Amino acid sequence: MTRYVIVGAGAIGATLGGRLAQADRDVVLVARGEHAAAMAERGLTLRDPAATVTVHPPVATAPEDVDLTVDDVVVLTVKTHQVLAAVTAWADRPVRDGGAVVGTAGELLPFVTAQNGVSSEELCLRYVDRVFAACLWMPVVLLEPGEVWVRSSPLSGVYQVGRVPAARTDPRDAAFLDRLVADCAAAAVEIQRPAEVLAWKYRKLLANLGNGVQALLGDGDPEVKRFVGLARDEALAVLAAADIEPVDPDEQRAGVGGKTDPKPIPGQPAGMGGSSWQSLARGTGSIETDYLNGEIVRLAHVHGVPAPVNTVLARLCRQAAARRDAPGSVTADQLDAALAHPRTA
Structure with a gap:
């Protein structure tokens, strides 16, 4: 057995x-x-x-x-x-x-x-x-x-x-x-x-670029979607430069669509964020975003293309984890300011 x-x-x-x-x-x-x-x-x-x-x-x-x-x-x-x-x-x-x-x-x-x-x-x-x-x-x-x-x-x-x-x-x-x-x-x-399972993992990587945004801004912040869009658009350009083709979104929907959509659980806490949100919520002192947004940054460095959005997100998440900040420690205005001046964020 x-x-x-x-x-x-x-x-x-x-x-x-x-x-x-x-x-x-x-x-x-x-x-x-x-x-x-x-x-x-x-x-x-x-x-x-x-x-x-x-x-x-x-x-x-x-x-x-x-x-x-x-x-x-x-x-x-x-x-x-x-x-x-x-x-x-x-x-x-x-x-x-x-x-x-x-x-x-x-x-x-x-x-x-x-x-x-x-x-x-x-x-x-x-x-x-x-x-x-x-x-x-x-x-x-x-x-x-x-x-x-x-x-x-x-x-x-x-x-x-x-x-x-x-x-x-x-x-x-x-x-x-x-x-x-x-x-x-x-x-x-x-x-x-x-x-080819790695093509699926690259598609999931694109989905996971929002984990750090959710951790920084907090679960349910209405600005999360806007920043996630910036990170994913940048990531798609980097993956194209690296000649990496994730699974097509239609194939993703056919394989997974609707099967694991979150549903309410009786008695569940108010905050129920993703893996990076949970790392900050538990105060672990570490976070996985160097292998999510940071993977896009790595590929950008290898192929000589810019990735300022994912660079800033990875850095801010590292810093938040090291300080053991709670989820939602960064405001949308602060994140906008950091993205406007990525080298000093």
């Missing part, structure tokens, strides 16, 4: 692992701090528009707590800026078959990279042979330890999953993906298998 080792069981990882546990699949949640302690002590509570459930999967806090076997799948659900530390901690862990060590996790096990952005796969390929990218459409919020708000129902999420690079093939891959599709279907997560 396949076991899913969910490394970084925050909002995304706890939802996926919790749904798999709810469907009686074998899973272990790897987390840390108060969130890990809460899940170990009283279980993981998932609240969605239709119901509230509590599950009790095993919880680990370090790689040394998990004895890996050839039946395991490692699912990295940390944020992109945490991937390098996670993959280096897990790639060299011994893997057993019938009690005997037969190799390392990086040599033998499939690793699923379930992050926003497009950098995780290249980071992991330094250490892992079988890397499978996952493009995530899963509106979930983690604000309190041991409790996740899953904002879509009946599906908790839709993932596009595929081998990276796509040209790599392995006799084990088809069977692994078949199991993943079946197990996740039982767990209210739809897995799609496109020919």
